[in-house]
Amino acid sequence: MTNKAPRLDSKKARRAAAHPDRPGERCNAESGRYEPVVDRRRCEGKGDCVEVCPYDVFEIGKIAEDEYRAMPTLVRLKIWAHGKKTAFTPRADACKACGLCVVACPERAIELAAR
Ligand code: SF4
Numbered sequence: 001m002t003n004k005a006p007r008l009d010s011k012k013a014r015r016a017a018a019h020p021d022r023p024g025e026r027c028n029a030e031s032g033r034y035e036p037v038v039d040r041r042r043c044e045g046k047g048d049c050v051e052v053c054p055y056d057v058f059e060i061g062k063i064a065e066d067e068y069r070a071m072p073t074l075v076r077l078k079i080w081a082h083g084k085k086t087a088f089t090p091r092a093d094a095c096k097a098c099g100l101c102v103v104a105c106p107e108r109a110i111e112l113a114a115r
């Protein structure tokens with residue numbers, strides 16, 4: 001995983017901002033109070049979270065082999081079909097709880113957790 005410039009898709013971000021179920025604190029939370037938690041059994045690694053996060057929290061990478069092998073068979077098949085790609089949160093400390101990633105994720109794989 002490498003540090004890259006933010007990869008915002010402003011159209012997707014605006015759509016997520018208007019979502020009625022958006023959780024969190026509208027970007028008003030102090031950094032470090034919340035963090036997004038990705039359910040890798042659901043994640044398909046296509047990166048909508050990367051494209052909407054204003055604080056560049058996410059990175060797409062390959063799931064660790066031991067974590068992959070510990071998944072149930074059907075989940076492993078799904079992950080394999082998506083090239084074993086999954087979302088990581090290397091900059092979770094920067095999260096300000098805008099909630100955009102939660103509602104933008106098509107697989108409902110992200111929860112915003114208080115730390
Ligand atoms: S938007 Fe959801 S499914 Fe897509 S990469 Fe991010 S966490 Fe995974």
Ligand code: SF4
Pocket residue numbers: 024036052053054055056057094095096097098099100101102112
């Ligand atoms: S809730 Fe946090 S991780 Fe999710 S998009 Fe907003 S700042 Fe990024």
